[in-house]
Amino acid sequence: MTPAAAVDQVEVQALSFPTPSPESDGTLTWDHTDVVTVEVRAGSETGLGWSYTTPAAVELVRTVLAREVLGEDASSPVRLWERMHRACRNLGTRGVVMAAISAMDIALWDLRSRGLRVSLADLWGAERDSVPVYGSGGFTSMGPDELDAQVDQWLAAGCSAVKLKIGENWGREVARDLERVARVVNRVHGDAEVMVDANGGYSRSQAMQVGQDLDILGVSWFEEPVSSEDLRGLGQLRDALSSEVAAGEYIAEIADTRAMCEAVDCVQLDVTRCGGFTGWRRCAAYAHAAHVPVSAHCAPALHLPLAISDGAVRHLEWFSDHAALEPQLIEGAPVVRGGRLAHSPGPRVGHGYRLKDVSRFVVERIPPQRAGMHAVSSLDTHRSRRRRT
Numbered sequence: 001m002t003p004a005a006a007v008d009q010v011e012v013q014a015l016s017f018p019t020p021s022p023e024s025d026g027t028l029t030w031d032h033t034d035v036v037t038v039e040v041r042a043g044s045e046t047g048l049g050w051s052y053t054t055p056a057a058v059e060l061v062r063t064v065l066a067r068e069v070l071g072e073d074a075s076s077p078v079r080l081w082e083r084m085h086r087a088c089r090n091l092g093t094r095g096v097v098m099a100a101i102s103a104m105d106i107a108l109w110d111l112r113s114r115g116l117r118v119s120l121a122d123l124w125g126a127e128r129d130s131v132p133v134y135g136s137g138g139f140t141s142m143g144p145d146e147l148d149a150q151v152d153q154w155l156a157a158g159c160s161a162v163k164l165k166i167g168e169n170w171g172r173e174v175a176r177d178l179e180r181v182a183r184v185v186n187r188v189h190g191d192a193e194v195m196v197d198a199n200g201g202y203s204r205s206q207a208m209q210v211g212q213d214l215d216i217l218g219v220s221w222f223e224e225p226v227s228s229e230d231l232r233g234l235g236q237l238r239d240a241l242s243s244e245v246a247a248g249e250y251i252a253e254i255a256d257t258r259a260m261c262e263a264v265d266c267v268q269l270d271v272t273r274c275g276g277f278t279g280w281r282r283c284a285a286y287a288h289a290a291h292v293p294v295s296a297h298c299a300p301a302l303h304l305p306l307a308i309s310d311g312a313v314r315h316l317e318w319f320s321d322h323a324a325l326e327p328q329l330i331e332g333a334p335v336v337r338g339g340r341l342a343h344s345p346g347p348r349v350g351h352g353y354r355l356k357d358v359s360r361f362v363v364e365r366i367p368p369q370r371a372g373m374h375a376v377s378s379l380d381t382h383r384s385r386r387r388r389t
């Protein structure tokens, strides 16, 4: 690929990976994980991106985003990010829209660094070879034996911190929450920090009471004790509790990062929700400027090149669903050793991952869109029918 090569094809599909059994946190239950993959081609090179999001993102890529990049110079992912972002002004640029932009941006950066024959970490400047992870899962739907086994697995992998879900049934099971936390505290026996995530399940007063009990148990991290929309409540809890208060997984725009940095001890950023590599690096730069530590939320394989090239990123979340899914999704999925995530050995270009044969997981696929094709929206289809009658 020459630096001036144009994007000539966009291919998008939605996949669904079942979980072994239904899983719950404090405020949600699920039995599968949705993934939307994007492959962007320019000449002989193809870049891969994905987001953990609804199949609805496929339609956004097809009808809005693909036309913003097809035929355009592939050498500047940031310029294409701006084109996509501006095109979504009237749709809103958060939630599923930003998840779709994120998948596109990740694919465009992979494409760009493949064209330059360098790894993404080297393109941005690698600061380290591996990044600390913490084990994450501990769903409220787990029985005690299952929870023990998962914690043991994380300890065996060398994790120096483990995280479990609390806030069960929107904060209606506080006694059980604290019982499960105490069980994990006893299980790790001082060999690892214990972190908890309430997924916004508590009210402010509940979170304050639970937080005081968590402090007594020695819990180091209280994530989303109240809704992430309640910045004032998060700030009050941060100031009152010994444990760190963390949130940020729903951040989409850099302005969201600015607001969250005023409310938490550590801001969490998710590359599949905050605008891909372009958006993540901007949000992380703001947090660094505000002296608020950054931790990566889920999607460990995608956060690895970002955290290798940014030594200020504290840790990656080795989320059990994604840790199980990524080796089924991609060739080259990174592995945890000694509590750290690292790329597989050997030379790499781009992020280094390639899509596996995932045909058995496909729930929606559309024909590849190529430069010069007009993306037919459902409205266009309707209009052409009307004209014929």
Ligand SMILES: [Mg+2]
Residues within 6 Å of the ligand: 197, 199, 223, 224, 249
């Ligand atoms: Mg969380």
